[in-house]
Amino acid sequence: MRIIVSLICGTIFGFGLYISAMIDPQKVLGFLDIWAIADGGWDPSLAFVMGGGLAVAIPIFQFAKNRTEAVCGGEMSLPTNRAITTKLVVGGLLFGTGWGLVGYCPGPALSALAFGHTDTIIFVVAMIAGMGGARAMGLNK
């Protein structure tokens, strides 16, 4: 049952990335280009994706976080780490730099594999290599 739920949630997530156009790096870069506000070329769409996402997720998360067990069984695996560390910020800055270079973050990059473009496949392979390398060095702890 949990596996079917994962498949359905992943599919709905993929629908969302596709419909919102976040699957397209150019759409993301159009948002990150806030310096284009001056000439009217800025695309604020990503802010509406975040807004729509939070509007739906906040009530469900606030309801779910008081539960002791997941509906399909098993623990509620919520993060307990609240520490704001240098690692958190440095990781965010490195990720944001890569994100701004191409326009892919992990979800849209994986979803875009559906198009079968070579560039997307290369990005995903490099991303997995980066994750694997960082984990091999114990940087995920």
Add this chain to the structure above:
Amino acid sequence: MMENFTPISALIGGGLIGLASGLYLLLNGRIAGISGILGGLLTPTKGGSAVFERLAFIIGLIVGPFILMNATEIEAQSVVTSSLPVIIIAGLLVGLGTTIGSGCTSGHGICGLSRFSLRSLVATLSFMAAGFVTVLVTRHLMGGM
């Protein structure tokens, strides 16, 4: 003015992303952080069905768009304009950064902010700021990469 602005589809798509994240937490008790789900597959520590659950989520991420592009009139594209070395460096940075920083746009941005996590807010502001600066440098100061 803002010719590429698509607020309606952005809201609908965002709502679906929020729904998927909420259902995943409520039903399976897990955070829908894509970097965490993918990274967890590299060094599986939890036994049982955890690996298959993660794999199923990622298969869904690819199947979802595949269904929409083949079975509906909804169109989308995924255009990469960067050169090969930049694509590789960017991929490595995204993989490295999300691992060091414990999350990405979904885990920190959607799930973290929905839990009102200050840690996730700091992470989100960090990667947004780096994204803004990177686009400033590559598009406006270097004239595109």
